Amino acid sequence: MILYALRILRDQPFRLGFTVGGIALCIVLILFLAAVYRGVREGSIDYIRANEADLWVLQGSATNILRGSSILLQAHGSVLENVEGVETVAPVFFLLSSVTIGERASTVYLTGFESRTGLGGPPRLAGGRIASGEGEIVLDRSFARKFGLVLEDTVRIRNQTLRVVGLSEGTNMFVIQYAFVTLEQARNLAGYPGLVTCFLVRLKDPADCERVRADVREDFEDLEVFTHDEFLANNIREMESGFLPLLLVLALLGAVVLTIILSLILSMNILERRNDFAVLKALGSPRRTLRVIVMAQAFILGWAGSLAGFVAIGPLAGVVETLAPEVSTRIEMTMLGATFGSTGLMNLLSSWITLRRIRSVYPLEVFR
Amino acid sequence: MSAPRNNPIVLALERVSKTYSSDGQRVPAVADVSLEIKRGEFVLLLGPSGSGKTTILTLLAGFLQPTSGTVRLLGKSTAEMHPDDLQRERARSMGFVFQNFLLLDALTVLENVVIVQEFCGTARTEARANARRLLNRLGVGHLASRFPPSLSHGEQQRVAIARALANNAGIILADEPTASLESSQAGEIAEILGRLVIEEGRCMVVASHDLRLCHHAQKIIHLRDGHVVRIEKKA
Numbered sequence: 001m002i003l004y005a006l007r008i009l010r011d012q013p014f015r016l017g018f019t020v021g022g023i024a025l026c027i028v029l030i031l032f033l034a035a036v037y038r039g040v041r042e043g044s045i046d047y048i049r050a051n052e053a054d055l056w057v058l059q060g061s062a063t064n065i066l067r068g069s070s071i072l073l074q075a076h077g078s079v080l081e082n083v084e085g086v087e088t089v090a091p092v093f094f095l096l097s098s099v100t101i102g103e104r105a106s107t108v109y110l111t112g113f114e115s116r117t118g119l120g121g122p123p124r125l126a127g128g129r130i131a132s133g134e135g136e137i138v139l140d141r142s143f144a145r146k147f148g149l150v151l152e153d154t155v156r157i158r159n160q161t162l163r164v165v166g167l168s169e170g171t172n173m174f175v176i177q178y179a180f181v182t183l184e185q186a187r188n189l190a191g192y193p194g195l196v197t198c199f200l201v202r203l204k205d206p207a208d209c210e211r212v213r214a215d216v217r218e219d220f221e222d223l224e225v226f227t228h229d230e231f232l233a234n235n236i237r238e239m240e241s242g243f244l245p246l247l248l249v250l251a252l253l254g255a256v257v258l259t260i261i262l263s264l265i266l267s268m269n270i271l272e273r274r275n276d277f278a279v280l281k282a283l284g285s286p287r288r289t290l291r292v293i294v295m296a297q298a299f300i301l302g303w304a305g306s307l308a309g310f311v312a313i314g315p316l317a318g319v320v321e322t323l324a325p326e327v328s329t330r331i332e333m334t335m336l337g338a339t340f341g342s343t344g345l346m347n348l349l350s351s352w353i354t355l356r357r358i359r360s361v362y363p364l365e366v367f368r
Numbered sequence: 369m370s371a372p373r374n375n376p377i378v379l380a381l382e383r384v385s386k387t388y389s390s391d392g393q394r395v396p397a398v399a400d401v402s403l404e405i406k407r408g409e410f411v412l413l414l415g416p417s418g419s420g421k422t423t424i425l426t427l428l429a430g431f432l433q434p435t436s437g438t439v440r441l442l443g444k445s446t447a448e449m450h451p452d453d454l455q456r457e458r459a460r461s462m463g464f465v466f467q468n469f470l471l472l473d474a475l476t477v478l479e480n481v482v483i484v485q486e487f488c489g490t491a492r493t494e495a496r497a498n499a500r501r502l503l504n505r506l507g508v509g510h511l512a513s514r515f516p517p518s519l520s521h522g523e524q525q526r527v528a529i530a531r532a533l534a535n536n537a538g539i540i541l542a543d544e545p546t547a548s549l550e551s552s553q554a555g556e557i558a559e560i561l562g563r564l565v566i567e568e569g570r571c572m573v574v575a576s577h578d579l580r581l582c583h584h585a586q587k588i589i590h591l592r593d594g595h596v597v598r599i600e601k602k603a
Binding site: 007011279 | 422425426429431432452455456458459460462464466470472473474475479483484486487488531543
């Protein structure tokens with residue numbers, strides 16, 4: 001039966017090519033959206049995930065740094081340092097800032113941190129070093145690539161010239177990228193010398209988390225204190241409530257389109273071979289045989305298209321990242337496995353739709 | 369030449385009528401037909417177009433259910449059989465030969481004869497060996513790897529007969545098996561069908577208006593307007 005299914009497909013080489021190509025394109029679309037979703041999701045939280053702080057202290061009602069604002073006084077830090085069990089308190093200042101690169105302008109998520117502790121700095125460096133002095137900046141690697149910047153190039157923020165001393169990774173949030181300067185530099189650029197956005201706290205014993213949190217809350221009722229995991233979860237939730245679901249909806253639409261294409265092609269094959277199916281029924285073919293013929297076609301087409309899509313997605317993602325470096329994609333084996341599995345489900349659904357059409361093929365038709 | 373009297377009845381129509389509805393009108397295709405067909409019997413349904421030959425054939429095969437009366441296949445009423453059981457019985461006990469051969473063009477000659485055996489669960493190796501044997505017997509063994517469209521009509525009909533015999537079916541139903549063939553080929557096919565009854569004791573029911581088949585038939589049922597007008601039995 002599988003041989004017969006193969007022959008039916010082979011008899012129409014152009015249709016076979018177009019069908020596999022169409023399915024491959026759908027798979028590429030689905031995988032690309034999933035890869036962007038994954039890339040943006042991971043890129044947006046890498047900074048927080050890689051941070052070694054045990055506690056994040058923010059202004060009351062601020063729950064995340066992606067779409068929340070928090071303003072604290074530097075003086076809070078001194079009080080936090082005196083809480084029992086606290087080892088280090090590192091202030092961080094976040095500022096959405098315009099940056100000029102030659103004649104071009106863009107925006108970065110400017111992050112001022114203390115190079116002394118390293119807390120709040122870039123999660124990983126792809127080149128160079130961290131900013132440790134006045135007039136230095138570390139740019140996200142994809143941002144630098146987008147504007148053709150390399151180490152020792154300069155950018156301007158609020159009329160100050162900053163030299164690129166490092167390139168960071170894990171700092172691309174797709175819609176915006178982190179840039180790192182010293183805390184003092186960030187405050188000077190903002191014009192608010194005594195303010196910070198949040199404090200990152202390291203404890204002598206991480207097991208003391210709850211007690212220290214309770215102590216801080218007792219001292220400052222207007223502060224929010226989150227453990228590392230809580231803060232990470234808050235930011236993931238915030239990000240996923242944004243445009244990321246849209247990517248998933250688009251991926252889902254791709255899957256629906258794929259199912260429709262496959263169903264139409266299979267139905268077309270059935271209608272063109274209507275007489276053959278009537279003959280098979282007349283000769284005593286059990287229902288299982290017809291099911292196998294249709295399902296074999298669906299799985300051959302679906303999985304051939306998937307494999308073609310898998311082969312194409314890598315180079316395509318590379319091209320997209322070259323043309324638009326801020327589009328961060330992440331392709332994982334689990335993603336390919338899930339897509340392969342989903343294609344299997346779509347094959348089954350398409351077969352089921354097509355098999356319903358076969359019900360209306362009657363063996364009596366061969367006697368006409 | 370006639371089937372032994374004590375041979376079992378394999379197919380029977382008991383006062384069968386079949387009426388179609390067309391434009392709100394009821395058109396009788398077969399009216400009050402009773403028939404008994406035994407193993408080893410060659411029955412020819414003879415009559416002009418519209419006489420009800422093909423309707424009787426499809427009733428015997430269980431593709432149609434009668435408006436009234438009973439059709440029995442190996443003693444069981446087809447109306448009372450579950451469709452899956454009927455389909456299984458059809459695959460096992462019946463072989464079909466059609467006017468236009470109706471081979472599957474996407475399969476080779478050999479595969480056409482193998483595929484019907486797979487319906488009955490025959491192992492592939494055995495099915496292929498059996499198919500080769502049948503094709504050789506019908507003089508088309510050398511065409512086993514060819515595809516049906518490259519064959520002459522006569523060759524295609526021989527392959528179709530091999531397919532009908534593949535499951536060692538005791539009943540062969542043939543609908544105008546010589547109508548699409550040239551005269552010499554038609555004669556050969558008629559000979560083959562006749563031999564299958566005489567040499568192998570199969571039951572053959574042929575719907576045709578080809579008088580050449582009369583020579584081989586033991587029972588000729590003359591039909592007109594859905595009625596049996598005469599049954600001619602040969603000694």
